[in-house]
Amino acid sequence: MKYILPITLALLAVSAYAAEPAAAPTQLEAGLVNPGAIDKPAWFKESFLDLRDDIKEASAANKRLVLYFYQDGCPYCAKLIQDNFGKQSITDKTQKNFDVIAINMWGDRSVTAVDGKETTEKVFATDLKVQYTPTMLFLDETGTVVLRVNGYYAPEKFELALDFVSGKHEKNGSFKEYYSKLKAEGKAVNADKTYTLPNALPAPLRLQDARKDSKRPLLVVFAQQECDTCDELYNDILKRKEVAYSLSNLDLAQANPDDTANIQTPDGKEMTVAEWAKALEIKYSPSLVFFDTAGKEVFRTEAYFKAFHTHGALDYVTSSAYTWMPEFQRYLQHRREALAAHGFPADLME
Known part of the structure; x- marks a missing residue:
């Protein structure tokens, strides 16, 4: 199923946990080990966050639009910027085929959705069920999300995702099918290993x-x-x-x-x-x-x-925290702060 930017974007009430932006200074004062904020590449598009205009401008330049959801202190965002966009081939391919817009998962800037309704970055992220950073939504010319990358992809697979969307391969099947085909052709290579999960239910699964x-x-x-x-x-x-x-x-x-x-x-x-x-x-x-x-x-x-x-x-x-704290990132923030208070600072990339 393809995710579609809402034709009618409901301005849902945000829970109390989403009402306040993530507080990076509190995390730093607690002695947490993470890379902190990182500047986005200068070639990312500076946008007024009217997605209707952004889609039109990208289409006119024969590009597609990417929404990059981030938060300060996100180690995987830093890894994306440093490791992925640090590779010239990925940077060149992205700049050639996409306009990338950064959206703060907890931000208060105004966002105008495809249907013209105004909201804020954090409500927009909540409505799109953004749980991880980085999350990248690749949009086609109509505002349909043709690929959603929830979290960090290593450079090799991330570059294949860029190829999938820029080549408009979603018309022929899913990204998983595209990736599996490349693997079968020897163009996407991984280590040949099998894995066992201890104490797992036996196969065939019932x-x-x-x-x-x-x-x-x-x-x-x-x-x-x-x-x-x-x-x-x-x-x-x-x-x-x-x-x-x-x-x-x-x-x-x-x-x-x-x-x-x-x-x-x-x-x-x-x-x-x-x-x-x-x-x-x-x-x-x-x-x-x-x-x-x-x-x-x-x-x-x-x-x-x-x-x-x-x-x-x-x-x-x-x-069962998911039943009363729908934002996974809020759960992790509290977890980091609680661990630090008990004398166990969290190394997020250990």
């Missing part, structure tokens, strides 16, 4: 039947066999003691999004793993998808994360 008496949430790790970003998750992060404690509060399952084996989904549907992954719009390995006891998806991560954010995602679900 996720509703296996969990009929369980009161725990379910975590399904979608990971391809050839997956360089999976190596760190499986062989480092998931093996850490504090992360293992959090995993013990979940039912666990593992699925290869390319697998054609028949399974039963958490809500009782019968299909192949590949069909389920397509229905869930899984486009990144590894993706961590969380389900409640009724088999309904409640949260996911689908980009590169280090231990702090991965551990935070596990606790966000097992504590």
